[in-house]
Amino acid sequence: MLPANPYTPTLRHSLNVFCISSLACLVFLACLSMGQPLFAQEKNPYAGDAKIAKLGEYQFRLNCAFCHGLGAHGGGRGPDLTRAKRHGSSDAEIFHNIHDGIAGTAMPAATNGGIGVGMSDEEIWQVVTYIRSLEVKAPAQPMGNAAHGKELFNGAAGCSTCHMMEGKGGRLGPDLTSVGASRSTEYLVESLRNPSRRLAQGIFEAMKEFPQEYVSVSVMTADGTKLSGVVLNEDQFTLQMLDTQEQLRLFEKSKLRSLEKKRESAMPVYDQKTLSDKDLQDLIAYLQTAGAQ
């Protein structure tokens, strides 16, 4: 069995795979079992070695591409690694981030029981070498006007009605403070132009394989009140939602008169008419600039 996806705490026994929330535990276990943290090692023994970078590419496909995409250009889950990295871009920092994971993010430790089948130090250095080789080839970032993007975000484009940046804004949509650093440009463009294609991920429970998505929901309560909003979380029996007034609503499903979920984003589609290509670039520049801080 393959390891489960890196999200699942399990992967595989198959694939199964892995849990971020148990990240802390894993790191703890890693420390317990490894004795000395190995990231003390600063120097990449393979720096610039093209053959090693190729081996690193194999490892990357196996262990990293699930979130970061083939070619490391970012999937729907992990950041584009061909750009500057928010958590450090030096060999030693990248090694450390892979080896031990990144606390407070979905990035798990690559130690035993962490990502997939786990990587040895040697394999991690191969991946570091591969990532560095991509960086060199990566084209310059297409940069829009971040200052104008910020104006749009808080003004004409109306983003801040539902989204927070650095503690300011609405709560109905996901907080976007770090989205620029943790998602690819392609993902950001798609989220604006076609927000329902891939719904944003919400709460990620420690042992749960898949995160909750930002699903739209409408309910009618026992007294006939109609409410709509987004799902914060749910299970077979209960629903936790935020209504369009940003009020938290907690329900037992069996007591609702009706419950309808739609796999459609509550966010409007920002097509060319609503948001020109240039404004789109500016907005993304703002998200990426803010996210990198």
Add this chain to the structure above:
Amino acid sequence: MKRQLSDKELKSEFLNRLSSQAGEKHGLGMTISGRVAAVSLAGMFCIGLASIASAQVTPQRLVDSAKEPQNWLMYSGDYAGRRYSTLDQINASNAFSLVPKWAYQTMAGGKFEATSLVVDGVLYSTGADDRAFALDARSGRPIWQYQRALPPDIRPCCGRVNRGLAILGDKVFLGTLDAHVIALDTKTGNVVWDVEAAAHTTGYSITLAPLVIKSLVMVGVSGGEYGIRGFIDAYDAATGTRKWRFYTIPGPGEPGHETWEGDSWKIGGAPAWITGTFDPATDTTFWTTGNPAPSNRGEGRAGDNLYSNSLLALDPETGKLKWHFQFTKHDEHDYDATQVPVLVDEGDRHLIMQANRNGFFYVIDRASGKLLSATPYGRVTWSNSKDASGVPIERKEASPTLAGVPVCPGALGATNWFSPTYDPQTKLFYVSAREQCDIFSTAPQPYEAGHAFYGSAYFPNDDAQPFWGAVRAIDPATSQIKWELKHISPSWSGVLSTAGGLVFTGDAEGNFMALDAATGKILWHFQCGASVYASPMTYAIDGKQYVAIAAGSTLFAFGLP
């Protein structure tokens, strides 16, 4: 290494003596050394711990496990692998009133996949990271605890997990992540013997609960992600001496060797990482195997790749192969057959049923290994045809490519290792099914001993609807699905059925629930606080039935108020 505090030793000693007394009182044959008749103990006896009796588990008791439904003597509850109990105190009319009776926290991170054993009031189980423990099954209070000192360079594919113990006599048996098999004293948790099955540095590990047959302890290995050569071993329960080994990949000169290209057999995987079953009537033990390695790449291992993804009928005395049936030939989608092979008798028909990871429900003749039927129980796109004997075969277009090919079931399968159950009352086979399709990609990968070796990766299909799961009740007579209970997301919980007309299972959202076995209606649920990655079991003490499940790092026991 065993962590033991002096007060634990005292407790353990106390319980030993107590159980000795109880055994004597109940006229159970026991070996008692240091019998104690202290007045103080007699006093304690009276305040209610007395029912802990501890006659030793014999091979015959394992065969006759149905005669003592208050105990759960092996991983699947019985040799047939049915995970069914005749206990019916908790039933469809009172399940709504179930309450938690106790919880035991292992404090181990990672998935908690074990099924506990219960023998005469004592519960034996394991947690993540190869810890083992014995509890008072009525209170959840620990009697002893054991923690394996694992080396730092183990390579467990999919979590530092363990699925439980086997028991015989005064020992419980544990397979470890560093590929050892060890025996622990049931009274103290002390290591009695410890043997290395294989070098963990080459990718071997053991995660399954062993199976005891007669005087032998049987285990299979994990490691199909590291290019191991799989095997099933049998050890003398008394000494740990290895009695036989069956390599799941035939060596040169053996039948089946020709199904591997070149030297690919040496690193061909075919691990056996889930507990087998046993038919005492024909003296045959049944084991299942996992993927050929590398799992997502068929290039370089042309052929059927026997006995990967197979059901093996072995002679437990010798390990000799009686017959085999291969579910997925030349697998490229990680369709391990490591689901418990369930033995079911329908009149004169002696059958084996398996809901396979590849999405088909198989019914097989137990004497010959001949396939009787193979029917999808979930979404299947990897196969759209069968060979002359009815065995589903791969669709060429489903073969993984560099860019990736969407295939159902996904890499985690239509089900996985968690147990199904067969209920002889409803005559239904219940399984936790997963509806997840993945994009399978492949790329060449060099083999290096002890390193990951699975020929690239899989990705979820972003365009797909969210993945979901369901408990499905399959009527084996027709292979049709009689009912299903949908889960919000795919579950990693097994299923238990009982004579109370109930099916118990858990979900990824952390609920443990009781279902009406006839309809799938939810009768009761409890939120455990973390996803369930285990299969439920049931037992009784003092005439009171309990149902136990692991979730998070906690073992829960439920009962009537």
